[in-house]
Amino acid sequence: MRVGDAARQLGTSARMLRYAEQLGLVAPARTAGGYRDYGQRDLAAAAFALELQARHRVTPAALAFGLRALEDPEVAGSLRRLARLRGGDAATALDFETAKARRLLRLAS
Amino acid sequence: MRVGDAARQLGTSARMLRYAEQLGLVAPARTAGGYRDYGQRDLAAAAFALELQARHRVTPAALAFGLRALEDPEVAGSLRRLARLRGGDAATALDFETAKARRLLRLAS
DNA sequence: CCAACCTTGACAGTATCTTGTTAAGGTTAG
DNA sequence: CTAACCTTAACAAGATACTGTCAAGGTTGG
Numbered sequence: 001m002r003v004g005d006a007a008r009q010l011g012t013s014a015r016m017l018r019y020a021e022q023l024g025l026v027a028p029a030r031t032a033g034g035y036r037d038y039g040q041r042d043l044a045a046a047a048f049a050l051e052l053q054a055r056h057r058v059t060p061a062a063l064a065f066g067l068r069a070l071e072d073p074e075v076a077g078s079l080r081r082l083a084r085l086r087g088g089d090a091a092t093a094l095d096f097e098t099a100k101a102r103r104l105l106r107l108a109s
Numbered sequence: 110m111r112v113g114d115a116a117r118q119l120g121t122s123a124r125m126l127r128y129a130e131q132l133g134l135v136a137p138a139r140t141a142g143g144y145r146d147y148g149q150r151d152l153a154a155a156a157f158a159l160e161l162q163a164r165h166r167v168t169p170a171a172l173a174f175g176l177r178a179l180e181d182p183e184v185a186g187s188l189r190r191l192a193r194l195r196g197g198d199a200a201t202a203l204d205f206e207t208a209k210a211r212r213l214l215r216l217a218s
Numbered sequence: 219c220c221a222a223c224c225t226t227g228a229c230a231g232t233a234t235c236t237t238g239t240t241a242a243g244g245t246t247a248g
Numbered sequence: 249c250t251a252a253c254c255t256t257a258a259c260a261a262g263a264t265a266c267t268g269t270c271a272a273g274g275t276t277g278g
Binding site for chain 2: 024025026027041042044045048049052055056058059061062063064065066067068069070071075076078079080081082083085086087
């Protein structure tokens with residue numbers, strides 16, 4: 001199924017389906033000529049992604065990062081570390097790249 | 110440590126620290142009078158959150174959702190289901206670099 | 219060949235996020 | 249008590265994300 005028909009099926013736009021693919025929320029196959037080819041699974045993924053955005057009130061990009069948090073061990077590790085730092089209140093020194101982080105903080109302000 | 114001193118320590122503003130708390134990225138204790146009381150761990154969490162935003166090229170809101178994905182079983186389950194539907198590779202997920210992240214990386218180099 | 223669809227890329231408008239600032243008042247510590 | 253800090257809430261400016269639309273050209277299938 002091509003992107004236009006998929007969009008009509010889902011009640012969204014072809015533009016949004018391409019954006020969702022760019023974010024990694026859906027990964028349709030391609031024809032020999034380069035056309036996106038949506039199967040039932042791809043439709044379900046796109047529909048579910050839209051539902052999750054509404055249910056959790058998050059943007060497509062946040063949803064994509066949530067996927068990475070589950071699939072990329074480095075991301076998961078970093079988030080667990082952040083959760084640990086945020087949750088606790090015992091005295092622990094800034095034992096990671098303090099200087100770099102401070103610099104980024106300053107530049108971002 | 111109060112919010113103003115914490116901001117100076119991190120090279121950022123009190124406003125940003127309050128915003129980070131609103132997003133759930135930091136959770137400083139409160140004094141009896143309601144003042145935020147930042148410990149070393151809170152400082153580390155705030156700095157690490159900023160570093161993660163730059164490293165993984167995501168917004169603060171996306172980072173907060175990543176934490177939810179790690180801590181809320183319902184969110185985690187939904188995301189695993191989405192990942193299963195999407196199947197295939199997660200490599201495309203690396204393509205959602207934001208302009209802000211690019212700016213931070215440029216400034217940090 | 220042709221109509222209808224698709225591709226990527228870029229531009230633009232709108233919505234939302236991020237951050238600062240101000241106001242009115244409360245807390246802390248000297 | 250006072251100075252200096254903090255609180256929340258709100259408004260506003262600037263940056264970014266999201267989405268539509270257009271352009272130039274390629275694919276598909278009759």
